[in-house]
Amino acid sequence: MDALFKLTDDWQELLRHPTLVPFGMGRIGRRVLPSLRKEFDIPFLIDNRHAGEEIAGLPVVSLADALQRMERCRAKIVVTTMKGAYEEMAEELRAAGLEEFRDFCIFERFAEEWHLRWKNECVLAKIDTVITSRCTLQCKNCNMFIPYAKETGDFPFERLKENFDTFFDSVNFVYEYTLLGGEPFLHTELGRILRYLMERYGERIGRINLISNGTVVPNDALLSFMKQHDMTVHISDYTSTVDYKKRLAAVEQALAAHDIEYYVIPNNVWKDVVYPRDTYRAADPAEHMRICGHSTHSVDDGKLYWCDPAFAAECFTGFPSRPDDFLDLRENQRVNDKYQASLQIFRYLLGDVNERGCMSICERCAGIGRDNNIIVKAGVQVGKEDDPIDVR
Ligand code: SF4
Incomplete structure (x- = not known):
């Protein structure tokens, strides 16, 4: 065995x-x-x-x-x-x-x-896909490095469609498919994206979640569609740092009016992952990744990344990932039979990502594990005082 x-x-x-x-x-x-x-x-x-x-x-x-x-x-x-x-x-x-x-x-x-x-089925508990790098906030310590993106924009529908198709060529079922950004409600084709996912893969997705910062009120048609398909919205609440309480209340009111399940999660503190500042080097990157625990798992362009920041560092800041940092789902399917391909996905998601035992970005990202004590206020905007709470 x-x-x-x-x-x-x-x-x-x-x-x-x-x-x-x-x-x-x-x-x-x-x-x-x-x-x-x-x-x-x-x-x-x-x-x-x-x-x-x-x-x-x-x-x-x-x-x-x-x-x-x-x-x-x-x-x-x-x-x-x-x-x-x-x-x-x-x-x-x-x-x-x-x-x-x-x-x-x-x-x-x-x-x-x-x-x-x-x-003999490839079933995942969860997967994330970023659909836009546009955001209404510019958080200095954003885990997705949005303020440091070389350019920002919505991911084109065709790219997302191909990504979903490639993902579901390998995966039978996923309990939770989460779309995030940036701010996903800014995507001008969000309705089309959700409709495609539900019409094509609705039977193979337990639930679709959207992660929002609660600054954008979705329109009625979108909300009705989301309700019809039991989607959930997770709102990261940065109002302790950024003043948008009224807007957040309007978002909550719209979600409640459509009886959409949503959670508001107060985000008062974050860990500063340091990257893209070039001042962190992990002493033992494999051990550092093991204890980080940022096991969000991201898929984009048919590539599976163990955590969302690994995807974001490569996509938004041009971090030079090595080919064995991610799992290429197309190649995995080409060279393996169904069982072996699923086993590779299982192995990767367990954290056994490659022979080095970590993704390259873990050498420069301080992560969110117990070996990172740099706690900062969440949601501090670029250009504002960082106000560190406890710096090692
Ligand atoms: S340390 Fe590695 S696993 Fe943890 S958040 Fe950073 S890139 Fe991801």
Whole structure:
């Protein structure tokens, strides 16, 4: 068996008895639940904070209650959360006598490993695509390096269409497809892009998300289409630094009027990744990438990048990526059969990106891991005081 695989063989039983219990009903859990329910029987949900409630018609129970119920039905648990929060939840499960990869695992691994091993399908938990480098803000410490782009503009529809086609030539299903920028609501052809994705690949996408800064009010036709297809908007709120509270309220009002699911996430602090300033060098780039955890995964022009900043550094600032920094999906498909091509994608997304163990940009990007203590105010605009909070 490939050493990349961790799930015990009895996870295969899910093919015959597809009962699964999600643990964690935060944003990720709620977003992926509808897709999980199409494939698996979900008797209840686990979330200590929401125990006693119902979510999507399913009872939510505490972990202690769940363990009692599971004495009768020994279902596998998928922890639907971000990598950062996973360790704490995994500890709780271990303390209750459960074993990682035998009894539970994080959602991303489950989605990718289980479908590959037992269904020969390439299924991803998530993918991002940048659709524009135009933005209403010019944040000095933007992780996508937008203010440092040599030129800005919307990605042409034809380029995006080809990218989606190439991606779905390799990938059977993705639970969450996120479009971002810049500010994605600035793209003059956003409606056409979303329509293409839904008409062509709607059955193979669990949910489409858009990441916005809440400065652009989408028009009614676009909002109606988004509602019709259950899209979600994530709003990064920079109003603690930039004065646009009224505009943000108007955006929220428009989304609420169309009953669109949205989250407003206050962004008060960021880590300064230093790049494109040329003052950071990682002592051990492979270890630095491993602990960074910016596992956003981006696809553009048929190239898969482990994190969004790696894509952005190359695309917007001309960073000279090496050919083994990204996975060329067309080439991967040309030289491999379906299973091997999917395995390469799985390997890459696990962080096993190449023989050096890291992307070249990780040598110059300070990342967002625990080895970067440079905390700055989020949303500070180019030309304004940076006001560092804690500089190492
Ligand atoms: S250190 Fe590497 S993995 Fe982390 S954000 Fe930077 S480029 Fe991405």
